[in-house]
């Protein structure tokens with residue numbers, strides 16, 4: 477692939493990109509505009525050429541010359557209109573450069589032919605050639621080499637016709653030559669400048685597009701990185717549950733809402749019993765599998781609005797919004813049942829997988845999340861002391877105390 481610097485380099489004589497691929501891209505980009513502008517400009521030029529039939533009549537009067545001139549103008553105008561139509565429909569610098577060149581050659585031939593048919597109007601014809609040359613360069617969109625060749629044909633053809641038919645003295649021929657050289661030079665350099673400017677503008681625009689695309693890609697890459705980082709920070713890698721800090725933030729929000737709506741709110745702490753023994757007997761990988769399986773069970777058996785987090789090693793925490801205490805106990809017991817049926821236990825014969833669950837509920841306006849966690853933890857502790865594999869409510873603990 478070429479660097480931006482080389483792809484911007486232009487041919488000094490034609491104003492075109494040195495890199496063919498970029499030139500083709502530029503022509504493709506301007507094709508629709510050029511098709512329209514060329515079609516309109518050729519129609520206008522052809523109609524102006526046709527209108528000069530009035531001056532033919534003025535110079536020649538009615539006679540064979542007038543008929544020949546009218547026939548010639550008719551052929552030129554008709555061909556140009558057909559070509560304008562074709563260019564408008566299928567004009568393309570890239571593949572059909574000849575189609576864009578043809579109207580110039582037809583118009584040039586028509587202008588040259590006026591000399592033998594109307595030799596006495598040479599002075600007017602010189603002006604017409606100058607105007608036509610400028611129109612070729614600046615009004616009818618075309619590639620510079622195409623215009624330069626057609627204009628040269630017009631100038632040389634006109635000069636030859638003037639010398640041969642109008643029989644002008646050498647000094648007049650020289651004056652006309654100089655005038656035509658000047659016209660071509662002005663037209664050539666004006667169009668060269670325009671061609672270069674338009675291509676530079678195109679190159680800048682392309683560069684901007686590439687930069688914008690790179691920026692968009694960079695932004696989406698950063699966004700996905702950000703999302704990845706957020707996931708890492710918010711999720712526990714082993715179980716996919718909320719990490720402790722993320723759980724706290726979500727549970728805080730739920731508790732606030734429950735308080736606002738005066739709805740019940742309960743918190744559950746779940747701890748795997750004798751987990752150390754699992755690790756010691758079947759290895760840490762099996763221990764990890766057990767934790768992941770318990771997490772999956774929690775996710776499946778709880779409601780979508782419940783928030784589950786991994787609080788510590790083998791300890792899970794669940795926020796149960798809009799749940800009354802007795803329902804929370806039911807949920808906990810169901811969870812206990814499901815854990816005891818886990819398929820992961822097949823790899824651990826003779827081991828009963830159980831969990832102890834402590835539950836605490838919001839009793840008054842003052843209770844905050846830390847209080848609830850503390851109370852649920854106390855209940856859990858009491859459950860462990862009471863022999864494990866049980867559900868303990870914080871009120872029961874307080875009652876005993």
Ligand SMILES: Nc1nc2c(ncn2[C@@H]2O[C@H](COP(=O)(O)OP(=O)(O)OP(=O)(O)O)[C@@H](O)[C@H]2O)c(=O)[nH]1
Pocket residue numbers: 714747748749750751752753755759760761762763764767788789790860864
């Ligand atoms: N495999 C595995 N083990 C973990 C992980 N996090 C903590 N542990 C282990 O979990 C064990 C917890 O042991 P204890 O705190 O004594 O708890 P326990 O053996 O379950 O006993 P009780 O809770 O009293 O029933 C420790 O051996 C930790 O190393 C983990 O992510 N994966």
